[in-house]
Amino acid sequence: MRFAFNLGNAVQIFVFVAILGPIFLGLFQNVVSVFGQKAYLDIAGLSANPLHTLLSVPGLSTAVLTSLSTGILATVISLWLALIFCIIFLQKIVKSGKLAMITMLLSAPHVAVAIGLTFLIAPSGWVFRLIASISNFENPPDIFTINDPFGVSLIAGLVVKEVPFLIFVIIASITQIPVKSYLCEARALGYDLANCWIRIIIPQIWPLIRLPAFVVLAYSLANVEMAVVLGPTNPPVLSVLLMRMFLSPDVTLLAPASVGALLQILLVLFVFLVFYLLEVLFRFFGKIWLCIGNRSAIFGIIFPWTVQFSFCVMLLGCFSLFLSVVWSFSSHWRWPSVFPEALSFQTWIKLAPNLVLFLGDSILIASLTTLSAIIIAIAWFQTEKRDNAMDGKLLPFAICIPLFIPQIGFLFGLNSVFLKTGLSGSWFAVIWCHLLYVFPYVFIVMANPWRSLDPRISKSASALGVGPLKQLLFLKMPILIPSILAASAIGISVSIAQFLPTLFVGAGRISTLTTEVIALSYGSDRRILGVVATLQALVPWIAYAGAFFISRYIYNNRSGLVGISQ
Amino acid sequence: MSLILEEITISLKRGKKLIDGLSLSVAHGEIFTVMGPSGSGKSTLLDAVGGNLGKNFDLKGELTLNEQDLLLLPPEKRNIGLLYQDAILFPHLSVGENLAFGLKDKKQGRAKRRAEIDKALRQAGLDGFYDRDPATLSGGQRSRAALMRTLLSEPAALLLDEPFSKLDLDMRDEIRSFVFSSIYERNIPALMVTHDPSDAVAANGPSISIQVI
């Protein structure tokens, strides 16, 4: 391969430094603070071995185990539900109401969904109010329906949020496979629909959705924002335990927390390895299973139930979001009332001056981040060489690395570096950190339409004497506006949802809807929490809806353009 | 008389008719040819018989195979094999595994099944192709493998949808005679749609022409 310096390489190198640099810096700082504590802080009591200190943290083993079990179970259940939903999705025409449900859950940040779920399923939540109203128990039951020690509620929350994401991913990948003819063929051989999917289609989809599935896995294993609201408390999952250690005033905990951050990363990599080995095993035994010609109808019986369950899960999620809205407008709503005793705008009005600030900052950060991501992505597509083998597989994977590395694993270390350089607490630093998570999505959404743009358009423009910049601005960008709009919507929703990057790197000076929601989730006023959670879910949803309608408007008038639905 | 279509009418929901009152019967070991230009609803007819008609179609009439009413059965219960112009082999399985997937599970035991498949591969001139990736096969090899897979599932009837139209001219006769002789050998009814008159001649059976309505 030739590495002559040209603009394309320069853009790629820039992207790598911008996207992967912070991760390496953060990890490096973690290692430094583990091994070079003296340089870290010259304070008495740091002589203890950080690994030893970490291991003696009460409940560490439980935290690791619940992290593992919740992360793995949530991923497996989400995958299963999403796949089966898609199977039915392709059979029947799905009502637009259900699609709206998926989009709403897809765009809502994890925290908003988690908060909504607590409104719904907590012992004093809506479900138990309903039960209390028909039976006659006086007080909410003393049972674990959220924050349970086994993380069941955390799994539920993750599933509610990840199923729509995976459905989206699977539908996109199914369109790349001639599903219908495979199904006809396999059914003619005597296999029922469910068997066809399990034996023929899913094995072919899996390589296409493996990366997104691993993103879900990494998130489920190491997220903070959902675990804080729904997860176990005594002890919490590992990521939350580490966040507490990082934020503890006890400096002696910083080095052990850094060890823990590395442990969290190892944990994720370990589970990746296990999943990979499982895949190898499945492939081996799966083929043997396929070759015995068994046509039993067992899956045909399970599937419809599973689909009903998927619908229930999504209905649950949407109803939770709706409950946030109701809480935000209620002026009195005490146990055991099923409906608010009175509705009013008072909470909204009271919070308005503050909300404007957070909302403004959130939207500003989200817009700037998304804008930079789109500009970088366009620069990339404009300069990339298609014949370069690295462009095909390796580069997209490298860009996605931030989605696989636990945030808790490097962000604190990164902030230490930012502190030294005076960047901590600056808008630039926060936007940069958001960019790590926004850019991969923007890149993926824009890549296909951009690369498959008819090259004749550019050639005929050149023949007319139109320069590259003019071509970009007046030809390519208008043609690709739907993909840019889709990328903007996703970029904004990803940025709005970021918690740890804002918390650690923003140094508390920059607060967004998400940091506010989590701070308030520890508060005692559900009405206020309802307002902020509603807003937090609303902003990305508006971004999605806006992108959809604008692009449909353009699409309707120019039938040659590619729609956002791609 | 085994595969019987009576007064089959297919129309788009709240739309135009594609097939109007078609009746035909196909005997065992017979290949019935349906001729017609593209757009005449030939493939739709096969979809109707095979049970793969989309939800946007309406189907009226009677359809029986060996006295069994097919209309309400899902495709996998009809016991009817398919052979398309694009011979579809599942890309995640080897050639042999594709055949094994078709082979009924009446045959138990790995060795017995393997012997059965090897025999089928030999018949199809694909000796030693068990572990080959389907993507490396030629068009004719794919057609034969797909046919063998279908036959291993022991269908009670066979539907052929322009099965030879994509093959090179020099292979077409060879594959055609292989397919047809396999059908005669198993003595099952076959319904073939094609727009190639030479197919009908070679089938040496009854045929009808349908037109665009």
Add this chain to the structure above:
Amino acid sequence: MRNLIRICLISVSLIFSVTAPLLSATDWQSVVDKSRGQTVYWNAWGGDTRTNEFIGWVGAQAKTRYGLNIKHVKLTDTAEAVSRVLSEKAAGRNSNGSIDLIWINGPNFFSMKRENLLFGPFVADLPNAKFLDLSQGSPNTVDFTEPVEGLESPWRLAKFVLIYDQARIKEPPTSMLKLGKWASHNPGRLTHPDPSNFMGATFLKQALLELVSDASILQYPVESEKQFLLETAVLWDWYDDMRPNLWRKGNSFPENESVQKQLFNDGELDFAMSFDPAVAAAGIEEGLFSKTTRVFVFENGTLGNVSFVAIPFNAANKDGAMVVANLLLEPKVQARMQNIEFLGSFTVLDLQKLDSESREIFDLLPSTPALPKIEDLGQTLLEPHSSWMTFLTQEWAKRYTR
């Protein structure tokens, strides 16, 4: 004998800590001038709506009166701010830090003071400090037995109270022991916040104060783990007995007092805890609590302390921070703080030192049935040395976090 020496040492340090004003009036004017246009990042626990609103009001006052902006950085735990200053120091950021003012006290103050993370002494420089009782041993000069030494300025009084609903509980228990007994008759209806949280630790301290053989030893640092275990054995015995009767069988605890308040409000619990005696009145006002909600204290008294504000050593806007600290001590501001319609938190000012006009504002403050009088709040118990809290929290985690 050893105790006597300790008391002498503390007295000496207290005497030195009472310093005379360092800045003259003109110097203060220059502080005010410099603060104009600054933005003070006030890191304060954000779990209480009324406090947040009060901070917002103070911000508006600062804007109109001094032309400076206050930005309330809402913390879920004050420790976050401490660790932020620490990591800034670790990274060598010795000026232009991200925090200008922290609402702080107790162990957080102790660790910041120990690590030299605080700016000051500055309290004596504040013109409004003249309204404070800064005589030696007064609550404004000792924070959890740690001499304040002018490094933090008081702004509101905190007293440990329990919240109950008269409609549900006729006669609330009058001591920790009785509260534990109550729980055994009413399993699942009592809990305390997680001891890693300030309020949860306070629950344990309050119990320890009642149960320990000699409460005076708590005024000195823990000598050794052995001493700690010996003195607290009675506490853990009591706790082990009570724990199965706690909410969720003592396997999970509310994150902090706000979450506990919400559980109380939902009827999941019969008691909540707070450091704000006006909490019940405020909750009724906000529409959170039922009208029959009241606070109560134990017959032998409850813990009490003072909430302070401190300025980190590397604060970017020290002048602005001092102006805000001073503004907080303004009689009018303190009166608004004590007004149940706004915050209802008791003033730290010595009313004797106010002129009659200012005193009258306090006298005319409205009252509600749910708002206790100062005399209803009983005796104030001194906070133990913060090392006790650290040990209690760690030991609790060791015993009950599995």
